Amino acid sequence: MIDAQTLPLPDFPKVRYSAWQLDALSPSQATYETPQFLTDESGIEVSGLTTTYLALSADLQAQGVRLTSLMAAQKQWPELVADLMHRVIPATADRLTAQNAVQYNTGIFLYIPAHVVVPDVLHLVLNQLALTGDDLVARLLIYVGAHAKVSLLQQLNTIGDQKTKASVVIELIAAADAQVNYANLDQFGPQTTAYINRQAQINDRATVDCANVAFSDGQVLTELRSHANGEGATTHVCVSALTYQKQTQGFVTAVQNVGRHSVGHIFQRGVILNKSTLVFNGIGRIIKGAKGADAQQESRVLMLSRRARGDANPLLLIDENDVTAGHAASVGRVDEQQLYYLMSRGLSQTVARRLVIRGFLGDVLAALPTPSARQRVIAEIERKLQDEQ
Amino acid sequence: MTTLRIENLHVAVSGKEILKGVNLTVKTGEMHAIMGPNGTGKSTLSQTIMGHPAYEITAGHIYLDAQDLSDLPVDARARAGLFLAMQYPSEIQGVTNAEFMRAAINARRPEDQQMGIMAFIEQLDEKREFLGMTEEMADRYLNAGFSGGEKKRNEILQMMMIQPKIAILDEIDSGLDIDALKVVSRGVNHMRSKDFGTLMITHYQRLLDYIVPDYVHVMMGGKIVKTGDAALAQKLEAEGYAGLRDELGLDIVLTDEDADQYVEVAHD
Ligand SMILES: Nc1ncnc2c1ncn2[C@@H]1O[C@H](COP(=O)(O)OP(=O)(O)OP(=O)(O)O)[C@@H](O)[C@H]1O
Ligand SMILES: [Mg+2]
Numbered sequence: 081m082i083d084a085q086t087l088p089l090p091d092f093p094k095v096r097y098s099a100w101q102l103d104a105l106s107p108s109q110a111t112y113e114t115p116q117f118l119t120d121e122s123g124i125e126v127s128g129l130t131t132t133y134l135a136l137s138a139d140l141q142a143q144g145v146r147l148t149s150l151m152a153a154q155k156q157w158p159e160l161v162a163d164l165m166h167r168v169i170p171a172t173a174d175r176l177t178a179q180n181a182v183q184y185n186t187g188i189f190l191y192i193p194a195h196v197v198v199p200d201v202l203h204l205v206l207n208q209l210a211l212t213g214d215d216l217v218a219r220l221l222i223y224v225g226a227h228a229k230v231s232l233l234q235q236l237n238t239i240g241d242q243k244t245k246a247s248v249v250i251e252l253i254a255a256a257d258a259q260v261n262y263a264n265l266d267q268f269g270p271q272t273t274a275y276i277n278r279q280a281q282i283n284d285r286a287t288v289d290c291a292n293v294a295f296s297d298g299q300v301l302t303e304l305r306s307h308a309n310g311e312g313a314t315t316h317v318c319v320s321a322l323t324y325q326k327q328t329q330g331f332v333t334a335v336q337n338v339g340r341h342s343v344g345h346i347f348q349r350g351v352i353l354n355k356s357t358l359v360f361n362g363i364g365r366i367i368k369g370a371k372g373a374d375a376q377q378e379s380r381v382l383m384l385s386r387r388a389r390g391d392a393n394p395l396l397l398i399d400e401n402d403v404t405a406g407h408a409a410s411v412g413r414v415d416e417q418q419l420y421y422l423m424s425r426g427l428s429q430t431v432a433r434r435l436v437i438r439g440f441l442g443d444v445l446a447a448l449p450t451p452s453a454r455q456r457v458i459a460e461i462e463r464k465l466q467d468e469q
Numbered sequence: 470m471t472t473l474r475i476e477n478l479h480v481a482v483s484g485k486e487i488l489k490g491v492n493l494t495v496k497t498g499e500m501h502a503i504m505g506p507n508g509t510g511k512s513t514l515s516q517t518i519m520g521h522p523a524y525e526i527t528a529g530h531i532y533l534d535a536q537d538l539s540d541l542p543v544d545a546r547a548r549a550g551l552f553l554a555m556q557y558p559s560e561i562q563g564v565t566n567a568e569f570m571r572a573a574i575n576a577r578r579p580e581d582q583q584m585g586i587m588a589f590i591e592q593l594d595e596k597r598e599f600l601g602m603t604e605e606m607a608d609r610y611l612n613a614g615f616s617g618g619e620k621k622r623n624e625i626l627q628m629m630m631i632q633p634k635i636a637i638l639d640e641i642d643s644g645l646d647i648d649a650l651k652v653v654s655r656g657v658n659h660m661r662s663k664d665f666g667t668l669m670i671t672h673y674q675r676l677l678d679y680i681v682p683d684y685v686h687v688m689m690g691g692k693i694v695k696t697g698d699a700a701l702a703q704k705l706e707a708e709g710y711a712g713l714r715d716e717l718g719l720d721i722v723l724t725d726e727d728a729d730q731y732v733e734v735a736h737d
Contacts, residue, residue, distance in 0.1 A: 416522070421559035424519050425573035425627060426547035435572060439563015439610070 082171055084178035090277075092301055094359045094391050095330030100299055102275045103175050105247055107185045108214035116207060116239060123203030124148070127239060128216075129186050133205075143196045150187030150219055161189065164223055168251040168281045168307065176275050176301075180217055180249045187219040190232075194225035194255065201231045201449045206248070210240035210272060220250040224258040224286075231261040231449050236276070236296075238269030246274040254286040256310060263291040263448050265456065270297035270327075277303045284310035284339070291447035294321040294329060295460050304333045308342035308373075319348040320444030322437070323356035323388075324464040334363035337373035337403070346377035349444055351437050352388035353464060359391040362407065368399040375405040382440050383413045384433060430465065437461055471497045471534055471550055471634040471666070473518070478529035480510075480517045486527065487513045489691035497634055498663040502677055503670045504702060505688035506710050506723055511670045512556050514688070515637045519553040520546050533635075548577055550634030554624035554641050556670075561611040566623065567593060569611050570630050577631075596629045599659065601652050617644035625656040636660070638669045642676040654679030674706040687713060690721040 089103065108128060115133035118125045122140075124147050125133035131149045146153065154161045171181035188204050208216035224230055236248060246268055254260050260280075268274045274296060280288045294302060306315040315335060323329050335344030350358045364375035375398070381390035394407035414436055422432035438445070438461060448454045473495045480488035487510045495501050505511050517524040518531055520543035531538040533549055541549065561569075570593065575583045593607060600622050612620050621641055628636050638657070642650055657667065657680050669680065677685070677699060685701040686693045689710060694717055695701065705713060710723055 415559075418559045418561050420521055420543060421555065422561065422564075422569070423542070423544040424547055424553055424555075425569070425631065426544055426576040427572055428544050428576065431572055431576065432544075435564045435569065436561065439561060442563040 082178045087175040090174040092330045093361050100273050105215045107183050107217040110209035117205050121203045122200045125205040127207040128209035144193040146191040150189045153189035168279045180247045183217045184219045190222045192224045192228045196228045198230040204234040207237045207239050208246050210238050210242040210244045216246040218248050222252040224254050224260050226255040227257045229259040234264040236266045238272050243271040248276050250278040252280040254282050254288050256284040258286040260288045265293045266296050268296035273299045275301045279305040281307045282313035285312045287314045290317045292319045300329045302331050306335045308337050308344050310339045312341045313339045314343040316345045318444045320441045321350040323358045324353040326355050328357040330359045332361045337366040337370045341372040343374045348379040350381045352383045352390045355387045357389040361393045363395045365397040366403050370400050371402045373403045377407045379409045381411045473635050474532040476530045479527045481525050481527050495666050497666040499666045500682045501668045501684045502682040503686045510691045515639045552633035552636040554638040556639040558620045560613045564611045567607040618649045635666045674702045677702045
């Protein structure tokens, strides 16, 4: 048995989170009746301990695709799950990860065998039930086999309004030549303090493109880590975050280039409203032997309020000579001149700000795989701008 | 009829006085041109009329009909009928040209009379074609990566879509090739009506061959020092600002006083 408390807390530079008590969790046993987000999409919705929705075409089932709650998967295919779990994120990586490994009691399992091409976007929806004061402790485990191809939309939501915590650990394995589009929409509620650890392992010539939309309302720590292990493994990690009111969101977004000619690009955009805080830590690491690797990152933060706090810290750690790498980071306020230009055509300040925010986050929004996901994000921007007034 | 009236306007930027008593009246139905040496305050005047926060009015007034504009923020001035084609238009990533223009038009309409997307596109296509702009430009981000000439055309496109009462065009001709100058001029002339007035700032007599002004004003040292008709622009082109200054007996130092000599040296 792991003793999580002996391990150090994960490092989130410039984010003060010790008071958040993320290392004291009491996993919720709550169950739920009906799906809240899915109606006719392909995919799964898990609320608390209950699978409230599951739709997977007969064709995909026949090809061996497995999609269930994590607990059901452990009963049906115990060896397979045990074999895949912790391959990307070791159970003892840090205190919060270890705690999750010991305490998780819900989650989602997706297995796509080699050569399967999934035609529709697969939805993986996980809802925290904040109906009691207990916490969500969940894991997602996703395996995409060699030459398989899939587009995923993963959502995290809160149902209920109790003050709680959430710990979610997500592992994704892309086998050789797999192609994965992974978009996530994180929308935990204002009373939820969350720790999200999402990591991908990318093998030979596989591609994992991520669009990470971080629109939760409460305090959030997010670790996004891609391990470009294979020769020619490629990953583009896009992050778009909007913080408002008094919330803090802290990110560590890292790509590790291990494979020769591996490509890791990080592209982060954040908008900060009111008194909120947003910290982007971008880490590109190229290990010795990763010849021809390419590590790039660009992080930009836009503050729309004088009381906002933002940080964008790029870090490149390179142990190989024959590589290309670069970084750009900036923290800006909405340029007065731009706002003036827009307003000089008759737009009110509110409308002008809305256009600028949508525009600033636009590239990442465009990467969302469904119109309804984009619509949800636009509605969220609207709501947060309204609440700002 | 709408009247823009500027009375004894004094303006300072970062504590330095730039405009030193400008008087000017522009009515709908009239075409005015302002010429003047670099750095004399032409853009300062146009930005102050529009309401740029960096420009501080230290004395004098700007009225649009009975309304004192100092009470209105920039967006309200725009909705009241003013338009400024800027010398250096901003680039705004993420906001498409079309989206922006539709928002601008709808900002002038009541909630229940917003212009729908189809009607908008129809109008946009018509004006865009009139200005020889490609369809693709409507979907590009606002001015982002536009060439100098494309930006100027886009300012005129916005003007034609928004249909202001009084438009100030700050160097709408700079950076335009000869054909583009004709196209842009055609756009401005197309707007000419008893309900539209314009104040064009230009350095070149050429623009005024295409858009013939009713009045030409010369600005020097933060003031309008002379007003005439289109012939005044031709005279300036021939004699330069120094000639006019000396004729008027003004005590102003011009930066490029000896320009003619340089041209002669170059010919040697
Ligand atoms: N925002 C500003 N901050 C500081 N100085 C300014 C600002 N705007 C104008 N100025 C100064 O005011 C003076 C007048 O500038 P303005 O741009 O109005 O000149 P202009 O007549 O339009 O010149 P040009 O023909 O070169 O466009 C210049 O000395 C300029 O440097
Ligand atoms: Mg100027």
